[in-house]
Amino acid sequence: MDHKTSRRKFVQQTGLLAGGLAAAPLFSNANFFSGAAGVIKVALIGCGGRGTGAALQALSTTQNVQLVAMADAFRDRLDDCYKSITGNLAESGISASKVNVPEERKFTGFDAYEKAIALADVVLLTTPPGFRPIHFEAAVKQGKHVFMEKPVATDPAGIKKVLDMAQVAKQKKLNVVVGLQRRYQNSYRALFKNKDLIGDITSAQAWWNNDGVWVKERQAGQTEMEYQMRNWYYFNWLCGDHIVEQHVHNIDVVNWFKNAYPVKAQGLGGRQVRTDKKYGEIYDHHFVEFHYADGSILNSQCRHIPRTMSKVDELLIGTKGKIYGDAAVIKDHKGNTLFAFDKKGENNPYQAEHDELFAAIAKGEYKFWDAEYGAKSTLTGIIGRMATYSGEVIDFEKALNSGIDLMPKKFSFDADPLIMPDANGMYAVATPGRTRYNVS
Numbered sequence: 001m002d003h004k005t006s007r008r009k010f011v012q013q014t015g016l017l018a019g020g021l022a023a024a025p026l027f028s029n030a031n032f033f034s035g036a037a038g039v040i041k042v043a044l045i046g047c048g049g050r051g052t053g054a055a056l057q058a059l060s061t062t063q064n065v066q067l068v069a070m071a072d073a074f075r076d077r078l079d080d081c082y083k084s085i086t087g088n089l090a091e092s093g094i095s096a097s098k099v100n101v102p103e104e105r106k107f108t109g110f111d112a113y114e115k116a117i118a119l120a121d122v123v124l125l126t127t128p129p130g131f132r133p134i135h136f137e138a139a140v141k142q143g144k145h146v147f148m149e150k151p152v153a154t155d156p157a158g159i160k161k162v163l164d165m166a167q168v169a170k171q172k173k174l175n176v177v178v179g180l181q182r183r184y185q186n187s188y189r190a191l192f193k194n195k196d197l198i199g200d201i202t203s204a205q206a207w208w209n210n211d212g213v214w215v216k217e218r219q220a221g222q223t224e225m226e227y228q229m230r231n232w233y234y235f236n237w238l239c240g241d242h243i244v245e246q247h248v249h250n251i252d253v254v255n256w257f258k259n260a261y262p263v264k265a266q267g268l269g270g271r272q273v274r275t276d277k278k279y280g281e282i283y284d285h286h287f288v289e290f291h292y293a294d295g296s297i298l299n300s301q302c303r304h305i306p307r308t309m310s311k312v313d314e315l316l317i318g319t320k321g322k323i324y325g326d327a328a329v330i331k332d333h334k335g336n337t338l339f340a341f342d343k344k345g346e347n348n349p350y351q352a353e354h355d356e357l358f359a360a361i362a363k364g365e366y367k368f369w370d371a372e373y374g375a376k377s378t379l380t381g382i383i384g385r386m387a388t389y390s391g392e393v394i395d396f397e398k399a400l401n402s403g404i405d406l407m408p409k410k411f412s413f414d415a416d417p418l419i420m421p422d423a424n425g426m427y428a429v430a431t432p433g434r435t436r437y438n439v440s
Contacts, residue, residue: 038064038362039064039065039066040063040064040065040066040121040122040358040361040362041066041068041069041119041120041121041122042055042058042059042065042066042067042068042120042121042122042123042124043067043068043069043070043071043116043117043119043120043122043123043124044067044069044070044071044081044116044123044124044126045071045072045112045113045116045117045123045124045125045126045127045135046071046072046124046125046126046127046128046131046149047070047071047072047074047077047078047080047081047082047126048072048077048081048126048127050126050149051072051081051124051126051127052081052084052085053350054124054126054147054149054179054354055067055081055085055124056085056088056092056094057350057351057353057354058122058124058147058354058358059085059089059092059094059098059099060092060093060094060351060354061354061355061358061359062355062359063358063359063361063362064362065098065122065358066097066098066099066100067085067098067099067100067101068100068101068105068119068120069101069105069106069107069115069116069119069120070082070101070105070106070107070116071106071107071108071112071113071115071116072107072108072112072127073108073109073110073112073127073229074108074229074230075108078106078108082101082106085099086099105119110411110412113127113131113134113135113138114138117135117138117139117142117144118142120144121144121145121361122144122145122146122147122357122358122361123135123139123144123145123146123147124147124148125139125146125147125148125149126148126149128229128232128238128239129149129150129151129152129153129154129238129239129240129244129245130153130154130155130158130232130237130238130239130240130406130407131238132148132149132151132152132153132158132162133152133153133157133158133159133161133162133165134161135148136148136152136161136162136165136371137161137165140165140168140169140172140174141165141168143172143174144174145174145175145176145357145361146169146174146175146176146177146371147176147177147178147179147353147354147357148176148177148178148179148371148374149178149179150178150179150180150248150249150252150374150377150378151240151244151245151248151374151377151378151381152178152371152374152375152378153240153375153378153379153382154236154237154238154239154240154244154382154406155236155237155240155382155404155405155406155407156379156382156399156400156401156402156403156404156405157403157404157405157406157407158405158407159375159376159378159379159382159400160400160401160403162371162374162375162378163371163372163375163376165371166369166371166372166375169371170369173366174366175357175360175361175365175366175367175368176368176369176370176371177353177354177356177357177368177370178370178371178373178374179350179353180248180249180252180370180373180374180377181249181349181350181352181353182249182252182253182256182325182349183252183256183349183370184347184349184350184352184353184356185346185347185349185352186341186345186346186347186349187328187341187343187345187346188253188325188328188349190328190339190341190345191257191323191325191328191330191339191341192256192257194330194338194339195257195316195318195323195330197320197321197330197338197339198316198317198318198319198320198321198322198323198330198338199318199319199320199321200318200319201257201258201296201316201317201318202296202317202318202319203296203297203298203299203317204254204257204258204296204297204298204299204314204315204316204317205298205299205300205301205314205315205317206247206250206251206253206254206298206299206300206301206313206314206315207250207300207301207302207311207312207313207314208242208243208246208247208249208250208301208302208303208312209301209302209303209308209309209310209311209312210303210304210310210311210312211304211305211306211307211310212242212274212284212304212305212306213233213242213304214233215231215233215234215278215279216230216231217231217278218231218278223413223414224416224417224420224421225408225412225413225414225415225416225417226413228280228417231278231280233245233280233282234278234279234280234281234282235280235281235282235417235419235427236281236282236385236406236419237406237407237408237417237418237419239282240378240381240382240385241282241283241286241385242282242283242286242302242304243269243283243286243288243300243302243381243384243385243388244378244381244382244384244385246302247286247300247302247381247384248377248378248380248381249312250300250312250313250314250325251290251298251300251377251380251381251384252373252374252377252380253314253325254290254298254314254316255373255376255377255380256373256377257316257323258292258296260292260293260294261292261376261377261379261380261396262290262291262292262298262380262383262396263291263292263293263395263396263397264290264291264383264393264394264395264396265288265289265290265291265380265383265384265386265387265393265394265396266288266289266291266387266391266392266393266394267286267287267288267289267300267384267387267388268286268287268388268391268432269283269285269286269287269288269388269389270283270284270285270388271283271284271429272284272285272305273304273305273306274304274305277421277424277425277426277427280419280427281419281427281428281429281430283388283389283429283430284303284304284305285301285302285303285304285305286300286301286302286303286384286385286388287299287300287301287388288300288301288384288387288388290380290384300384312326313325313326314326320332320333321333321338328340328341328343329341356368379396379399379400380396382399383395383396383399386399386437386439388432389430389432389435390430390432390433390435390436390437391432391433391435392436392437392438392439394437394439395439398439399437399439402437402439404437404439406418
């Protein structure tokens with residue numbers, strides 16, 4: 001799959017995947033849906049582009065799914081999302097009856113998520129990721145099944161909350177799917193099934209190098225809180241930096257294939273091109289060595305700089321050969337092909353996430369524990385960011401238990417985030433050797 005293809009475009013260009021896997025029914029009556037006879041009510045929390053796509057994917061499943069509530073901090077975002085969803089129903093082959101969101105079930109503001117979650121059986125969490133732990137906690141406490149986009153947090157305190165709530169979700173037998181879609185992609189699943197062909201994995205490389213993403217310019221009359229939330233990609237409490245927000249996909253592939261997480265990280269990075277104040281506080285490049293307990297190392301690089309090499313991929317090197325992620329090929333060290341996935345059998349993994357989730361819910365099955373690996377792969381990206389920002393060696397477990405919390409102490413449009421601009425509108429940027437975490 002071309003990494004530049006958007007989720008929405010990819011959905012329109014590919015067929016739908018039939019959902020459903022075998023597992024023993026484990027739900028209580030409170031969580032059980034009797035197939036086509038029972039309506040599975042869905043609430044959308046976060047009405048940006050990803051939320052629009054996730055809602056359409058949920059509605060495109062074969063189950064009796066209905067969108068019944070929507071929530072966003074901003075009314076204009078909600079309205080645009082609703083218009084886009086309803087405007088794409090016919091093109092996506094979705095019945096108009098699957099959208100039932102009257103005005104009284106459109107909620108805005110910082111507490112909007114609580115009202116929407118209360119009305120649904122399944123919640124789609126697609127806000128900027130800084131809010132993910134708060135929203136996930138609310139959904140689990142209310143006994144809801146969850147689809148949540150990656151990453152699942154932006155700081156160690158958020159990761160700790162997600163891991164704690166993942167245990168509660170298990171106890172309540174709630175399905176939780178995380179949008180690390182390579183785990184739902186046929187080619188990557190085939191590579192994983194055949195990964196023993198390369199023997200023991202001794203090293204890996206991962207890339208997310210491209211031009212970068214959008215910028216939302218500051219508008220007259222915006223408070224600092226509104227501006228940062230509108231331009232959320234460039235503030236760590238909301239985004240986590242692009243090593244967390246995007247590169248988590250590639251990092252997760254390596255963690256998945258190794259069935260392990262790094263014990264420590266060290267690296268370097270900085271801002272060479274994105275130096276304007278509109279780029280907030282994040283870096284435009286990172287290079288990190290992630291060290292695993294078995295001595296293997298993942299060399300990870302991500303870059304947002306126009307007119308440079310573009311590459312989004314993974315390479316795993318073993319004692320007997322190599323796995324080429326995007327190409328879906330396994331070769332020995334002499335270059336002989338050991339396995340090659342037939343791309344005719346590729347699926348739409350973004351749709352598959354929802355197909356499999358809603359099929360399980362409709363059947364009363366409990367099988368998805370994605371929150372755990374989603375949180376640990378997200379933390380892998382976070383310790384990578386901490387390493388590049390500080391120049392320190394960052395320990396995985398110590399970072400997890402550090403309590404570092406980037407979130408504002410008050411959620412209101414007239415409240416100040418923890419990072420504020422100086423008199424020139426510039427934001428403090430981490431400097432290796434000066435920025436300290438002391439968790440190694």
